[in-house]
Amino acid sequence: MNGVHDMGGTHGHGQIVVEEDEPVFHERWEGRVYGINRGARAAGLYNLDEFRHAQERLPPVQYLTSSYYQRWLAAIEALVRETRAEVRDEALPERQVEASFVPGDRVVTRNLNPSGHTRLPRYARGKRGVVESVHGPFLLPDTNAHHRSLDREPVYTVRFEARELWGDAAEPRQTVSIDLWQSYLEGSAT
Amino acid sequence: MSDDHGHHPHAPSDLEARTLALESLLVEKGLLTSEAVDAVVTSFEQDIGPLRGARAVARAWLDPDFKARLLAAPKDALTELGISEHQVEELVVVENTPAVHNVIVCTLCSCYPWAVLGLPPTWYKSAPYRSRVVIEPRAVLREMGLELPDDLDVRVWDSSADIRYLVLPERPEGTDGWDAEQLASIVTRDTMIGVAKPTVPAGVG
Amino acid sequence: MSEVDRRVADLDGLPRKNGELVFEAPWQGRAFGMAVALHELGAYDWDEFRQRLVAEIGQHADEEYYASWLDAFEQLLLQRGTLTPDEIGRRTREFSSLERTEVF
Numbered sequence: 001m002n003g004v005h006d007m008g009g010t011h012g013h014g015q016i017v018v019e020e021d022e023p024v025f026h027e028r029w030e031g032r033v034y035g036i037n038r039g040a041r042a043a044g045l046y047n048l049d050e051f052r053h054a055q056e057r058l059p060p061v062q063y064l065t066s067s068y069y070q071r072w073l074a075a076i077e078a079l080v081r082e083t084r085a086e087v088r089d090e091a092l093p094e095r096q097v098e099a100s101f102v103p104g105d106r107v108v109t110r111n112l113n114p115s116g117h118t119r120l121p122r123y124a125r126g127k128r129g130v131v132e133s134v135h136g137p138f139l140l141p142d143t144n145a146h147h148r149s150l151d152r153e154p155v156y157t158v159r160f161e162a163r164e165l166w167g168d169a170a171e172p173r174q175t176v177s178i179d180l181w182q183s184y185l186e187g188s189a190t
Numbered sequence: 191m192s193d194d195h196g197h198h199p200h201a202p203s204d205l206e207a208r209t210l211a212l213e214s215l216l217v218e219k220g221l222l223t224s225e226a227v228d229a230v231v232t233s234f235e236q237d238i239g240p241l242r243g244a245r246a247v248a249r250a251w252l253d254p255d256f257k258a259r260l261l262a263a264p265k266d267a268l269t270e271l272g273i274s275e276h277q278v279e280e281l282v283v284v285e286n287t288p289a290v291h292n293v294i295v296c297t298l299c300s301c302y303p304w305a306v307l308g309l310p311p312t313w314y315k316s317a318p319y320r321s322r323v324v325i326e327p328r329a330v331l332r333e334m335g336l337e338l339p340d341d342l343d344v345r346v347w348d349s350s351a352d353i354r355y356l357v358l359p360e361r362p363e364g365t366d367g368w369d370a371e372q373l374a375s376i377v378t379r380d381t382m383i384g385v386a387k388p389t390v391p392a393g394v395g
Numbered sequence: 396m397s398e399v400d401r402r403v404a405d406l407d408g409l410p411r412k413n414g415e416l417v418f419e420a421p422w423q424g425r426a427f428g429m430a431v432a433l434h435e436l437g438a439y440d441w442d443e444f445r446q447r448l449v450a451e452i453g454q455h456a457d458e459e460y461y462a463s464w465l466d467a468f469e470q471l472l473l474q475r476g477t478l479t480p481d482e483i484g485r486r487t488r489e490f491s492s493l494e495r496t497e498v499f
Contacts, residue, residue, distance in 0.1 A: 011321070039497075068315050133282075138352045157353070172340070176346045209465060214495070
């Protein structure tokens, strides 16, 4: 979804604040949130992609003003409500597609704008890049987050020139490499 | 905390389970509060985890064959060092050279290689870094204290899938004759994310 | 806290980086914290723990430091009758099987 979580290249978030000697171990409740999440996922109440998507679906102001574990807690609460704490018993397709691309291939990302979960950042849609390496196959988050399938696809590390992503005023000699599922990509002549 | 974005939930190790059990029982019996434990830990805390990545980097600096293995098959190389709790689907190590500087981010959430770097710092998980490092990495690094020359390539890696990244920093000058432990001591978490370079403390060497 | 600082600092072999203590995993921090916190609350003298720790390390030189720490702490609790082997075994199994995921 085109939510505020998808923040690569956005402006206005301010300076990076580095807290010296910041606490490593969080507050007690955060540890419990961690434990609850692990237990819920182990029980099959929801999967990782659903969990991420639940965070993305938080109201924008809440997302942006919550701490990391506050977002987790809110996401877990939403998921427990929505699932009514019932584990779904379902038989989902588990397909696996053949790899279409090899390192060196020129690709272009699709202009996908699903309202559901995806891991194709907005800043990299309709952009041309080169396949650096092939990985996976990994569960496709776009369907796994919505319990539509357990399909797996190859994932490609694709390198984009900064100018392709940000225009001619981009910093010189810069690239961004992004890991993208096969269905996010098409072959490109250029 | 363990891996925030591992794909497979796992049962605690034996040592973890025993530790949890003891704290659970002691708290239940009113002999201890978890807050008291927190207070002790907070006062002594230091980064967890980065030591693993640091050991791998130090070994790579000392042993070119190990470095080649670390770059080609990182999880196997880490296992050689006795590091096997990987909890990640796949790890990729990217090497800094005089021609290339690498920096890691997860713009969509905060994916981070916990198994070798410990807990991610708050700034890594926060909006300013996530939004800016993909569009103006040199400016971000400058703000964070790292000035890069114009004549090198900056590669930003956005961990959007199940692959986790670790930067292998360049070995700095002034470390000749150092052993693995000394070298590991200057490899900080930030150098393995790519927002800093290892430095030799003044008066050492 | 400074009294404990000094005595903890006197312990040989505590994993350190640049002089600071290092925990490679959260459980190590918890084990460390519990042993120190319980002492601070007056449950035992520091030496009672320290001696067991030294003995453990001596007997199991290959073991990672905090595994010895955990063993020593557990033994101390058992020998003082604070906890029973049964309780510990049962509660540990509950966590291992993910039947329990919260400390309390």
